[in-house]
Amino acid sequence: xxxxxxxxxxxILAIWTLFSIGAFIIEKLPKVIxxxxxxxxxxxxxxxxxxxxxxxxxxxxxxIWAASYASLGMISSSxxxxxxxxxxxxxxxxxxxxxxxxxxxxxxxxxxREPVQPPxxxxxxxxxxxxxxxxxxxxxxxxxSASEAMxxxxxxxxxxxxxxxxxxxLTGKVxxxxxxxxxxxxxxxxxxxxxxxxxxxxxxxxSVVAAxxxxxxAVWTLTLDEIKGTFSGVVSRLQTLALVxxxxxxxxxxxxxxxGRLETLTTTDYVLLALNGMRVACVHLLYxxxxxxxxxxxxxxxxxxxxPFTFPFDRIWNGAAITGQLVLGAFLIVVAAAGLxxxxxxKARYE
Numbered sequence: 001x002x003x004x005x006x007x008x009x010x011x012i013l014a015i016w017t018l019f020s021i022g023a024f025i026i027e028k029l030p031k032v033i034x035x036x037x038x039x040x041x042x043x044x045x046x047x048x049x050x051x052x053x054x055x056x057x058x059x060x061x062x063x064i065w066a067a068s069y070a071s072l073g074m075i076s077s078s079x080x081x082x083x084x085x086x087x088x089x090x091x092x093x094x095x096x097x098x099x100x101x102x103x104x105x106x107x108x109x110x111x112x113r114e115p116v117q118p119p120x121x122x123x124x125x126x127x128x129x130x131x132x133x134x135x136x137x138x139x140x141x142x143x144x145s146a147s148e149a150m151x152x153x154x155x156x157x158x159x160x161x162x163x164x165x166x167x168x169x170l171t172g173k174v175x176x177x178x179x180x181x182x183x184x185x186x187x188x189x190x191x192x193x194x195x196x197x198x199x200x201x202x203x204x205x206x207s208v209v210a211a212x213x214x215x216x217x218a219v220w221t222l223t224l225d226e227i228k229g230t231f232s233g234v235v236s237r238l239q240t241l242a243l244v245x246x247x248x249x250x251x252x253x254x255x256x257x258x259x260g261r262l263e264t265l266t267t268t269d270y271v272l273l274a275l276n277g278m279r280v281a282c283v284h285l286l287y288x289x290x291x292x293x294x295x296x297x298x299x300x301x302x303x304x305x306x307x308p309f310t311f312p313f314d315r316i317w318n319g320a321a322i323t324g325q326l327v328l329g330a331f332l333i334v335v336a337a338a339g340l341x342x343x344x345x346x347k348a349r350y351e
Contacts (some may be wrong), residue, residue, distance in 0.1 A: 020220065054294025057279025057286050058302035063089050064283045066309030068276050081139045083263050086252045088134065091277020092284070093245035099281070100238035107234075123240075127247045132216030132247070136209050151186070151330045152210035154304040158183050158336065159218035160297060167222070170297070177335040186332030188324060218300070224288055225296040241284055304334055 140149040158180055164170035231237050265273075290299040307330045315321075 003010070042248060048135055050293040051295075051298065054290045054292070054299060055302055057152050057290035058294060058299040059305065061287045061290060061299075061308055062303050062306040064279060064286075066306040067313050068279045068283075071272060071276065071313070077124075078271055079263060079265060079273075081135060081142065082252060082256055083140050083265075085134045086249065086256055087273040088138075088277045088280055089130075089245050089249040089252060091274055092280040093242050093249050095278045095281035096238050096242035096245060096285070100235050103238065105234050122223055122227050123244065126220065126227075126244045127251070129216045129220040130244055130248045131251060133220060134211050136213035136216060140206045140210035140213060144203055144210065148203075148326065149206065149210045151307050151326070151333055152207055153204065153214040153217065154307055154333060155183060155211050155214035156217040156221070157297065157300045157304060159215045160221055160300050175339050176294075179339040182332050182336035182339070183290060186329040186336065189332065191328040214345050221291060221296045221300050224291050228288075228292045237285065237288060241281070241288065245281075300336065307334055 021194055137149065137153055140153070144152075161170055161179070165176075170176070227240075231240070287299065287303070290302075293299075294302070311327075311330075
């Protein structure tokens with residue numbers, strides 16, 4: 001029995017959804033601009049214990065991201081980027097919402113009577129950053145290996161440092177400039193060949209896409225940090241993340257209707273996508289906790305350690321070669337991120 005919708009109805013639904021999304025963006029755009037221009041919220045001093053707890057959570061995120069990112073390389077050649085992200089975001093949204101319901105049922109006191117919702121402009125910004133990070137991260141795997149893509153997406157702390165400076169949360173120092181120079185050197189080393197010329201072809205495209213994914217993740221981290229005061233408990237955190245992932249899912253499903261290409265997935269593909277979707281839900285909740293406890297820059301920098309963690313997974317599952325050039329480029333980027341970490345550790349020592 002064919003349960004698919006008629007083609008005309010599919011186009012009507014796609015056009016209507018695109019119209020609704022466009023209207024939503026037009027309505028929220030002034031609020032997003034107002035958010036960017038507004039001063040950052042005041043933050044109370046954190047106890048040193050929070051930095052240690054948040055650091056542990058960020059390291060956990062690094063390990064999970066490394067394993068799952070390499071596993072996506074096992075399906076990226078047979079399943080399109082759009083399909084991969086539709087399944088990931090759909091499973092993540094469902095997992096987060098179910099978790100919020102179950103947690104609320106077993107912890108009645110955890111359900112806030114009057115939850116404080118984040119401003120809609122920031123929700124729209126989270127959706128845009130989430131889509132950018134997911135789509136570009138998986139798209140990069142079409143051009144370069146998981147290890148190279150992971151290295152370049154971890155330009156996020158550098159982008160985040162720039163955003164924090166713009167928001168008045170980070171002062172410009174020599175260490176920041178040196179970190180940027182190290183990152184640029186690392187990216188150059190990743191993309192040169194034996195004659196010290198930039199590699200032509202898909203490597204350049206993949207590198208640019210992966211770097212843009214890092215910028216999107218920096219926006220995600222900064223926005224999470226600035227809405228943390230609106231959360232009243234675990235349930236509100238789960239529901240906010242579920243809303244963001246659901247809206248992202250709706251946008252990608254709409255694009256899927258417009259493209260109109262259906263793919264046949266194997267059982268292995270379904271299992272990998274389902275497991276990674278649930279992983280997405282867990283790791284983003286854990287990362288939100290890390291940002292709240294350790295601060296955005298410290299959490300982002302520690303998450304960079306997923307780069308060396310990715311190498312063994314990528315080698316075992318995808319057969320990717322681990323070259324000295326790749327290790328050196330990754331090392332320089334990790335060192336640059338670690339330089340940005342020093343200010344946070346110094347601050348934590350005296351709080």
